[in-house]
Amino acid sequence: MSETTASxxxxARIAELGGWRAEMLARIRKLIKEADPAVTEEWKWENPVWSHGGIICTGEAYKAAIxxxxxxxxxxxxxxxxxxSSLTGGTRRAIDFREGDTVDEAGFKALIQAAIAQNHSK
Incomplete structure (x- = not known):
């Protein structure tokens, strides 16, 4: 029996979420792949993780937000x-996507690309 891949x-996470959270997580995933077709999908801490030269971002599902x-x-x-979100931390930052939110697709993709550039600048 083969092991389940991260993808x-x-x-499965998208399917189990259902509703707007599933739609939002699927949309975020699509935007990440559009921003970087070479992205690696991983599964860590029971959540989706996208990497390229290091972690770009995670995708966490909460009751009121992705x-x-x-x-x-x-x-x-x-x-x-x-x-x-997470604006006061010294290292990380986050985006809470809530039901009905409009996603700035170009801005989000720019953050993905900036994170990749940062990963490769180490």
Whole structure:
């Protein structure tokens, strides 16, 4: 019997969430893959993780939000002000996507690309 891949686990998480949270997580995943077709999908801490040269962001499901946490977000430029959570931490930043939120797709993709550039600058 083969082990379940990270991508399959993410598919399963989306399916089990249902509703707007499933739609939002699927949309975020699609945007990440559009921003970086070479992204690696991983499954860590019981959550989706996207990596390229290091972790880009995680995708966490909560009752009222889908949160994408950027572990090195504090050093990323955010000219569009997309980060709206974990703003006081010294290292990370996050985005809480709530039901009905409009996603700034270009701004989100720019953050993904900035995180990848940061990962490769070490």
């Amino acid at each position: 399959e686990k993410i598919d 949160k994408t946490t950027f572990p090195k977000g504090a050093v990323l430029a955010d000219p569009k002000g997309i980060f709206n």
